[in-house]
Amino acid sequence: MFSIPVFLQSFEPLFWAARYTLLISGLGIALGLVIGTLVCAARLSPYPVLRGFGGIWVSFLRGVPLLVQLLVFYYTLPVIGIDVPAIFAAVVTVGICASAYISEIWRGAIAALPRGQAEAAVAIGMTPRDVWMRVILPQAFTLSLPALVNELILLVKASSLVSVVGILELTRASQAQAATTFRPLEVYIAAACIYLAINLCLAALGRYLEHRTAV
Amino acid sequence: MQASAVDIRKVNKYYGPFHALKDVDLAIPPGKVTCLIGPSGSGKSTLLRCINFLEEYDSGEIRIDGQLIGYEAPGRKMSGRKLREMRRSIGMVFQQFNLWPHMTALGNVAEGLVRVRGLSKAEAQARAAEALAKVGLADKMGNHPARLSGGQQQRVAIARAIAMEPRLMLFDEPTSALDPELVGEVLNVMKTLAGEGMTMVVVTHEMGFAAHVADQVAFMEKGELVGVDSPGRILHHPEDPRIQGFLRTYHERNSF
Numbered sequence: 001m002f003s004i005p006v007f008l009q010s011f012e013p014l015f016w017a018a019r020y021t022l023l024i025s026g027l028g029i030a031l032g033l034v035i036g037t038l039v040c041a042a043r044l045s046p047y048p049v050l051r052g053f054g055g056i057w058v059s060f061l062r063g064v065p066l067l068v069q070l071l072v073f074y075y076t077l078p079v080i081g082i083d084v085p086a087i088f089a090a091v092v093t094v095g096i097c098a099s100a101y102i103s104e105i106w107r108g109a110i111a112a113l114p115r116g117q118a119e120a121a122v123a124i125g126m127t128p129r130d131v132w133m134r135v136i137l138p139q140a141f142t143l144s145l146p147a148l149v150n151e152l153i154l155l156v157k158a159s160s161l162v163s164v165v166g167i168l169e170l171t172r173a174s175q176a177q178a179a180t181t182f183r184p185l186e187v188y189i190a191a192a193c194i195y196l197a198i199n200l201c202l203a204a205l206g207r208y209l210e211h212r213t214a215v
Numbered sequence: 216m217q218a219s220a221v222d223i224r225k226v227n228k229y230y231g232p233f234h235a236l237k238d239v240d241l242a243i244p245p246g247k248v249t250c251l252i253g254p255s256g257s258g259k260s261t262l263l264r265c266i267n268f269l270e271e272y273d274s275g276e277i278r279i280d281g282q283l284i285g286y287e288a289p290g291r292k293m294s295g296r297k298l299r300e301m302r303r304s305i306g307m308v309f310q311q312f313n314l315w316p317h318m319t320a321l322g323n324v325a326e327g328l329v330r331v332r333g334l335s336k337a338e339a340q341a342r343a344a345e346a347l348a349k350v351g352l353a354d355k356m357g358n359h360p361a362r363l364s365g366g367q368q369q370r371v372a373i374a375r376a377i378a379m380e381p382r383l384m385l386f387d388e389p390t391s392a393l394d395p396e397l398v399g400e401v402l403n404v405m406k407t408l409a410g411e412g413m414t415m416v417v418v419t420h421e422m423g424f425a426a427h428v429a430d431q432v433a434f435m436e437k438g439e440l441v442g443v444d445s446p447g448r449i450l451h452h453p454e455d456p457r458i459q460g461f462l463r464t465y466h467e468r469n470s471f
């Protein structure tokens with residue numbers, strides 16, 4: 001039978017583990033935003049070499065499962081003599097993987113803007129920098145917010161994969177907990193509740209930002 | 216004879232293999248209105264956009280007040296900085312308005328004054344407000360474009376251009392995207408500008424405007440400038456059979 005006390009007791013150790021989930025997805029998206037922006041800039045640049053590099057980056061990272069990327073990254077580093085904590089490898093891999101999706105989100109938002117808006121700015125003599133900073137990016141950012149929040153929610157869920165490199169995040173912790181207590185049902189439902197709570201908060205944040213930046 | 220505001224000489228433009236402008240010659244007199252007419256696809260927009268180098272021409276010369284635009288010398292591109300300086304004094308109004316939807320009407324007009332002319336925000340806003348009042352939108356300054364009618368949006372776009380105090384204004388079918396009842400308000404603003412002695416080049420399908428406001432009308436077809444003359448002679452007594460044919464189609468389409 002489902003035991004409410006056991007269910008409630010499962011939360012405490014899981015909260016600890018959930019901090020890793022949040023840390024990895026939070027740092028992952030931050031890193032993904034930085035790299036993704038650079039990759040998007042490369043893909044939109046006038047230089048064929050950069051464009052090609054950006055294109056390969058995106059297709060490679062979108063074409064290989066995150067799980068495999070994690071394992072490759074984690075086992076390659078020691079081979080080439082780099083010794084880093086598992087958590088570092090996890091954040092970097094998640095961030096790099098997210099960068100491919102984020103660069104595509106940016107690119108889509110930028111492409112969705114009518115070309116004439118930039119032309120009007122160029123026609124009055126604005127510098128390319130001002131055209132980007134004042135006309136294109138503010139709108140592209142607003143346009144891409146829903147997709148970015150969506151990506152963050154996906155990352156929170158995908159962060160369960162980093163358990164393969166031995167990090168005790170939420171999913172891995174619930175497995176351990178279930179194994180020691182022999183109460184898998186209560187434990188996993190508790191874990192599900194925590195994931196859901198995190199993602200509902202993120203969705204609410206997304207709606208708030210969207211509302212605030214809407215014209 | 217007075218020097219031209221814009222002097223277009225033997226301009227050619229290719230899109231890949233497609234010859235879009237063929238040896239176009241045209242002189243735009245200062246303080247006058249020149250209308251550019253012709254069938255769809257004849258190269259009117261292309262020619263207009265070459266004047267501020269939004270479109271690069273491949274050969275020939277376009278001079279603004281005597282200064283070559285886009286090139287330092289034939290075949291050698293002008294620096295971005297110098298080109299931007301020249302564009303500052305050329306206003307452009309587009310068929311699709313091309314306002315920036317994330318800024319208010321006032322913001323749209325003030326933006327160039329701050330970024331390009333380097334005015335303080337307060338001064339830019341004061342001048343922007345003046346320009347908006349001039350096009351009859353003093354009471355809509357705080358509206359975003361989405362909250363304005365098409366005619367009002369186009370008037371904001373005109374205000375955005377004239378606030379920069381250009382010497383020359385280019386209009387690319389400024390009323391073609393408007394509902395018929397909104398065309399008048401935009402044409403009236405343009406007439407006022409013309410009355411103040413602004414040099415204007417207007418691509419238009421509004422033959423009424425061409426007939427009444429233009430000082431000269433140029434007719435284009437298939438990338439060629441077929442003829443340029445007074446509106447009376449081009450619109451009422453055209454000699455070239457291509458112009459006659461175009462006007463016949465125009466009258467048939469507009470009679471009911």
Ligand SMILES: Nc1ncnc2c1ncn2[C@@H]1O[C@H](COP(=O)(O)OP(=O)(O)OP(=O)(O)O)[C@@H](O)[C@H]1O
Nearest residue numbers: 230233235253254255256257258259260261262388
């Ligand atoms: N970026 C481009 N690439 C290829 N061809 C183009 C491009 N822009 C215009 N053209 C072609 O050049 C020709 C002239 O186009 P343009 O837009 O100047 O015509 P227009 O006289 O302004 O026509 P409309 O009255 O329909 O606006 C057309 O045949 C068009 O298909």
Ligand SMILES: [Mg+2]
Nearest residue numbers: 259260261388
């Ligand atoms: Mg056109």
